[in-house]
Amino acid sequence: MELKKNIYDLLKNIVGESYIFTDEETRNHYGHDETEDYVFPPSVVLKPANAKEISEILKVANEFYIPVTPIGARTGLSGGALCVQKGIGLSMERLNKIIEIDEKNLQVTVEPAVITQVLRETVLEKNLSYPVDPSSQGSCWIGGNVAENAGGARALKYGVTKDYVLNLEVVLPNGEIIWTGANTLKNSTGYNLTQLMVGSEGTLGVITKIVLKLIPANKHNVLLLVPFYKSTQACEAVSAIFRAGIVPSALEFMERDALEWTMRYVDGVSVPIKDKIQAHLLIEVDGNYPEILMQEAEKILEVVENYEIDEVLFADSEEQKNALWKMRRAVGEAVKSNSIYKEEDTVVPRYELPALLNGIKAIGIKYGFQSVCYGHAGDGNLHVNIIKGDLSDEKWNKEVPKGIREIFELTVALKGTLSGEHGIGYVQKNYMDIAFSKSHLELMESIKRVFDANHILNPGKIFPDEEV
Amino acid sequence: MELKKNIYDLLKNIVGESYIFTDEETRNHYGHDETEDYVFPPSVVLKPANAKEISEILKVANEFYIPVTPIGARTGLSGGALCVQKGIGLSMERLNKIIEIDEKNLQVTVEPAVITQVLRETVLEKNLSYPVDPSSQGSCWIGGNVAENAGGARALKYGVTKDYVLNLEVVLPNGEIIWTGANTLKNSTGYNLTQLMVGSEGTLGVITKIVLKLIPANKHNVLLLVPFYKSTQACEAVSAIFRAGIVPSALEFMERDALEWTMRYVDGVSVPIKDKIQAHLLIEVDGNYPEILMQEAEKILEVVENYEIDEVLFADSEEQKNALWKMRRAVGEAVKSNSIYKEEDTVVPRYELPALLNGIKAIGIKYGFQSVCYGHAGDGNLHVNIIKGDLSDEKWNKEVPKGIREIFELTVALKGTLSGEHGIGYVQKNYMDIAFSKSHLELMESIKRVFDANHILNPGKIFPDEEV
Numbered sequence: 001m002e003l004k005k006n007i008y009d010l011l012k013n014i015v016g017e018s019y020i021f022t023d024e025e026t027r028n029h030y031g032h033d034e035t036e037d038y039v040f041p042p043s044v045v046l047k048p049a050n051a052k053e054i055s056e057i058l059k060v061a062n063e064f065y066i067p068v069t070p071i072g073a074r075t076g077l078s079g080g081a082l083c084v085q086k087g088i089g090l091s092m093e094r095l096n097k098i099i100e101i102d103e104k105n106l107q108v109t110v111e112p113a114v115i116t117q118v119l120r121e122t123v124l125e126k127n128l129s130y131p132v133d134p135s136s137q138g139s140c141w142i143g144g145n146v147a148e149n150a151g152g153a154r155a156l157k158y159g160v161t162k163d164y165v166l167n168l169e170v171v172l173p174n175g176e177i178i179w180t181g182a183n184t185l186k187n188s189t190g191y192n193l194t195q196l197m198v199g200s201e202g203t204l205g206v207i208t209k210i211v212l213k214l215i216p217a218n219k220h221n222v223l224l225l226v227p228f229y230k231s232t233q234a235c236e237a238v239s240a241i242f243r244a245g246i247v248p249s250a251l252e253f254m255e256r257d258a259l260e261w262t263m264r265y266v267d268g269v270s271v272p273i274k275d276k277i278q279a280h281l282l283i284e285v286d287g288n289y290p291e292i293l294m295q296e297a298e299k300i301l302e303v304v305e306n307y308e309i310d311e312v313l314f315a316d317s318e319e320q321k322n323a324l325w326k327m328r329r330a331v332g333e334a335v336k337s338n339s340i341y342k343e344e345d346t347v348v349p350r351y352e353l354p355a356l357l358n359g360i361k362a363i364g365i366k367y368g369f370q371s372v373c374y375g376h377a378g379d380g381n382l383h384v385n386i387i388k389g390d391l392s393d394e395k396w397n398k399e400v401p402k403g404i405r406e407i408f409e410l411t412v413a414l415k416g417t418l419s420g421e422h423g424i425g426y427v428q429k430n431y432m433d434i435a436f437s438k439s440h441l442e443l444m445e446s447i448k449r450v451f452d453a454n455h456i457l458n459p460g461k462i463f464p465d466e467e468v
Numbered sequence: 469m470e471l472k473k474n475i476y477d478l479l480k481n482i483v484g485e486s487y488i489f490t491d492e493e494t495r496n497h498y499g500h501d502e503t504e505d506y507v508f509p510p511s512v513v514l515k516p517a518n519a520k521e522i523s524e525i526l527k528v529a530n531e532f533y534i535p536v537t538p539i540g541a542r543t544g545l546s547g548g549a550l551c552v553q554k555g556i557g558l559s560m561e562r563l564n565k566i567i568e569i570d571e572k573n574l575q576v577t578v579e580p581a582v583i584t585q586v587l588r589e590t591v592l593e594k595n596l597s598y599p600v601d602p603s604s605q606g607s608c609w610i611g612g613n614v615a616e617n618a619g620g621a622r623a624l625k626y627g628v629t630k631d632y633v634l635n636l637e638v639v640l641p642n643g644e645i646i647w648t649g650a651n652t653l654k655n656s657t658g659y660n661l662t663q664l665m666v667g668s669e670g671t672l673g674v675i676t677k678i679v680l681k682l683i684p685a686n687k688h689n690v691l692l693l694v695p696f697y698k699s700t701q702a703c704e705a706v707s708a709i710f711r712a713g714i715v716p717s718a719l720e721f722m723e724r725d726a727l728e729w730t731m732r733y734v735d736g737v738s739v740p741i742k743d744k745i746q747a748h749l750l751i752e753v754d755g756n757y758p759e760i761l762m763q764e765a766e767k768i769l770e771v772v773e774n775y776e777i778d779e780v781l782f783a784d785s786e787e788q789k790n791a792l793w794k795m796r797r798a799v800g801e802a803v804k805s806n807s808i809y810k811e812e813d814t815v816v817p818r819y820e821l822p823a824l825l826n827g828i829k830a831i832g833i834k835y836g837f838q839s840v841c842y843g844h845a846g847d848g849n850l851h852v853n854i855i856k857g858d859l860s861d862e863k864w865n866k867e868v869p870k871g872i873r874e875i876f877e878l879t880v881a882l883k884g885t886l887s888g889e890h891g892i893g894y895v896q897k898n899y900m901d902i903a904f905s906k907s908h909l910e911l912m913e914s915i916k917r918v919f920d921a922n923h924i925l926n927p928g929k930i931f932p933d934e935e936v
Contacts, residue, residue, distance in 0.1 A: 104707055104819035149656045160654055178908050182885035184815045185847040186628055188617045188667050189885045191912045195663035199656050216713040245684040347652045351572035379653040417650035417657045440646050444659045446918040
């Protein structure tokens with residue numbers, strides 16, 4: 001799609017000459033996120049200053065049927081920010097302020113392009129916590145977190161992004177600017193458009209301000225790394241810990257390969273892994289009372305000692321804790337650097353994890369692919385990385401998708417679903433029929449049309465190709 | 469609306485002769501809930517056995533444009549279950565089973581007509597908690613809680629109904645039965661229809677099964693009753709307690725009148741109230757470690773001692789705790805038994821409570837009405853009871869609604885909204901323009917049409933009269 005001169009001029013008049021780009025380098029730069037090796041450059045990149053300018057841009061786009069794809073930090077793993085139908089790449093980067101930390105009401109109002117970790121650290125200075133911490137928190141933005149309903153390692157205790165979003169300022173495709181709700185903890189006033197917007201992957205509106213709930217920060221935590229001789233026993237232990245009455249603040253699962261590859265990839269992190277160890281659980285409890293945390297850690301030890309484990313590592317300094325977390329957060333990138341791969345973001349009720357893991361391995365054998373699994377086992381969210389390795393392109397493009405389909409079918413059969421925290425975006429959309437009936441998908445598409453009659457906003461996402 | 473013979477026969481064939489009623493007594497019985505003194509009998513009462521029958525009923529209703537109002541326990545305070553356009557009153561009472569307590573995944577699957585307290589007590593036997601406890605928990609049903617997104621006294625720490633709903637089985641107005649999501653803690657798979665359905669007050673679909681998240685139950689709690697000489701200082705203390713880093717499990721505010729009327733109304737509850745005491749805070753902390761709770765209670769004492777308070781009552785036995793909670797839960801009924809009244813369910817960010825309370829009293833003086841305020845101050849949710857007393861009918865019907873409008877305008881100006889936990893239903897709908905622009909309301913109405921093109925489901929609710 002080539003941009004016509006008259007439209008270029010209209011857009012330039014809105015954002016100003018310094019914030020409109022059509023050169024190839026810029027378009028390529030904004031044409032990819034972290035999803036496999038896809039590149040879909042937009043026809044033009046715009047960097048608006050505020051909601052008002054975004055409103056004007058959407059009015060033009062709506063009049064001339066130009067696709068608009070909101071672009072955040074481009075750390076997404078489902079291709080939500082890829083400009084698959086070209087058009088306008090709408091970079092949110094200039095909306096990057098923490099507008100107000102409201103200590104009196106434990107809330108923060110923030111623009112979308114604030115790095116999640118920066119937000120977390122800034123509110124922590126006031127002893128407040130925004131506890132949602134995606135593994136990419138050092139580079140992802142809060143706006144993208146809201147758009148994809150991001151989770152992270154602490155979701156099992158603290159919930160996901162949606163559980164903290166109280167209110168959103170949104171620019172609708174017709175240019176109107178609304179607040180979806182109110183800045184209150186309770187709200188039974190009309191339909192919950194706030195929660196409809198969270199996780200809608202930029203297809204219903206452009207988020208320009210976010211009001212988040214904060215909680216008092218916990219002061220202490222204890223971190224354990226437990227090596228298991230059998231992966232499925234590690235998965236079984238996850239559910240057993242909860243049944244012992246403990247809600248850990250993190251409970252992460254890593255297969256042996258994930259850990260070994262990461263140690264090769266990340267400097268300064270090293271954990272001795274004995275022969276025959278198949279998986280590790282990284283377990284954290286947090287709170288304000290160290291003596292209670294030690295009691296809880298001991299209870300956890302009692303639970304995991306029912307399984308075949310090796311010696312448990314207690315992280316006994318902040319440095320060691322940081323190193324372990326750094327390692328865990330780097331798994332995704334380590335896998336990526338190792339081989340071409342596809343990542344699926346499966347989620348099931350947590351007790352079903354062993355069944356899911358066994359099923360994935362069996363499917364891998366059937367279709368001849370290797371997989372590396374890791375993720376937020378405490379909430380049943382397993383990232384399945386399917387490795388190309390030395391598979392032929394033929395096999396990779398024809399056979400592997402059949403295996404992925406079987407993995408998702410298994411996930412849904414276990415009362416889980418396709419994506420726990422990455423979103424459907426571009427790369428999972430053609431599996432949506434596994435989770436939803438045709439009429440259910442049509443219901444979602446009708447909601448899409450209510451917001452975006454001309455289908456300009458982030459087209460080519462969420463809905464299967466044949467459906468739109 | 470008279471029911472035609474052919475339609476009666478169609479409906480009778482679906483539910484069976486024992487479960488269709490057109491006699492006046494039954495219609496009147498199902499024609500009211502707890503909202504003021506409204507009675508709107510349906511033309512026919514149906515008591516279907518399951519989702520399949522409800523699906524057949526909705527197909528008939530959709531074909532012949534017959535209004536259908538889902539009816540729960542009829543404990544609602546916004547008129548959500550009133551059959552304001554007659555038609556079918558769809559009593560959910562036979563869908564009353566706890567289907568499965570899934571201890572392995574900390575979930576429960578339940579039908580809508582289970583009493584909330586029964587659900588809570590049943591899962592507690594397994595040391596699990598469903599922590600949402602509306603004041604009417606002894607009689608309300610979980611289905612109505614989901615439909616209205618009910619809150620209650622523990623919402624400040626544990627959240628409201630929406631925070632526990634993982635998945636819903638819903639019969640759509642066209643008769644189709646869908647599950648809205650998956651039984652997982654994380655879900656980024658398409659639009660969040662689960663959360664759109666929660667709080668939609670029976671206008672988008674009929675909820676027939678509910679999957680709720682459970683949490684490990686806390687074993688201990690401490691309860692304090694703090695008398696304040698000034699109501700606004702009681703409100704100020706609410707925010708100060710949170711700022712001291714404590715998240716109480718309940719933080720209830722009661723004006724003097726609320727407490728005095730309740731003591732007259734409820735047997736076996738008596739608290740000495742000194743002259744000049746204007747309000748009380750009922751404060752609870754809970755957890756698993758009694759020594760920690762005592763530390764937190766002491767911190768709370770330090771905070772409230774900064775205000776003009778009288779002697780604090782520590783509830784030192786289960787009996788005393790139960791008596792205090794019984795008293796608190798009876799305030800609504802006590803006010804109701806005292807006079808004709810209107811109840812508004814205002815909610816603001818919690819720090820704004822003193823401003824809200826002062827504003828309400830000033831508006832009362834302006835329009836000449838008395839109000840009694842109480843509620844879940846910890847989450848900024850104040851129930852405003854406007855007392856008819858000896859006001860003339862003329863004043864009650866003409867002037868008081870102007871005052872209510874001003875109260876809601878104040879609420880919205882303070883970044884709050886109309887309803888925290890009761891829903892909009894029938895009695896608040898004509899104030900919706902205060903919270904939402906015309907086009908915002910139109911957006912909600914368009915969503916309504918996506919689900920319910922013929923507008924059969926619970927018509928006359930949520931949307932202002934002129935809008936529909």
